[in-house]
Amino acid sequence: MKKTLLICFCVVGFCLQAQTYSEKDFKQTVAQVNTAKTESEYETIFQKFSTFTSSKPSEKWEAYYYAALSAYLKAELQLKKTPSADVSNVSALAGKYAKGGLSDSKSNNAESDILFGLIALQKAQIKGAKDVKSNMDIASQMIAKAEAVTPENPRLAILKAKLAEMSGNKESAEKLFKKALTGLETKSTSSSAPSWGRQLIPSMN
Template identity: 30%
Template sequence: MKKYLLSFALAFMSLTSFAQADYEKIMAEKIAKTETCKTPEEFQALANDFQRIGSKESSKWLPPYYAAFSQIQKGRLMMRNGNMQELDETAAQADKYLATAQNLAGADNAEIHLLRKMAASLRMMVNPAQRYMTDGAKATEELGIAERLDPSNPRIALIKAEDVYFTPEQYGGSKTKGMEMFKEAITKFNAYKPKTALDPNWGRAEAEYFISMPAK
């Protein structure tokens, strides 16, 4: 009897290991696509892919995290193209995924709080004058939480640099200061090591893009 139980246990462990390897392979492939998607439609399809992975791997926080990230990247592209009409819905979808991710990862996850900041910023951009005191304040709060939890995180430094760079000077922004902050973000990227191969590691290319821009 012990022999059969041992065989069953070994078979179960093998299946579990195979399933984990399969999950990691699929996730790695999809995460790589977050760097190559060029349109809102491609990011939406990627968010759907992560949602499907999350429905099968319901105990893991990374699939809903990346679904939210894909939604946010979709929204940022829409914003750059001047399409503000769907930003509220896009941010709401991101927040839905982030709620799931936070339930699984816990409240002390800086990466999730940073995406909450980015989602709030998307909502604010629909009407900055009216929403600065609500969504703008929420974005500031979430960024502060993320920074307290993980002050060495380069993605936090990147988003802070973006905020300074794109904010008009009359409201406290500065392209010169923003550029210096992008350089600080690169220094943090050089020192930062993700906990696993699947953990968030995005942002370096964007910081490098800004640094490579000719001085004005």
């Protein structure tokens, strides 16, 4: 009996340790989003979050969200290097994971909507894109949804800046990027709130 109990305690202890390690690994991977500089780094981060979508025991939307984000940022980096690059497959992958996160009832809808809007603008930016207007309309819809919930969100300011930029309003875009940077420099009261965004501000790159 004592031997059986000992085995049970060992198994429970091992499971708790594994869960703690998984959460620690998840948080470390989230932090890597802000330090990644290369396509291969974003790809590695994406692969980790892709795995987390099935292994994370709760708040699965976060895994989908960051998987979508890492794919989106990888495509953004490719476009920055080569504006004519065909990133349609990577952008579509980002959209797929973003939708996966939105299906979770516990998702942070404002942050997910903002990311979905950014992905839509990215798709509109791809050379030869045929659905530019519809994707810009999607971005506008996501702005309206997020603004109703979190109007001072710095990533919302980035989305609005990118839409203004694509619409030819460079002055408005510049002001919005500055607003976003100010917002990102203010530490959020929520430890789980996303902190990325500087990668998309021209003055920071």
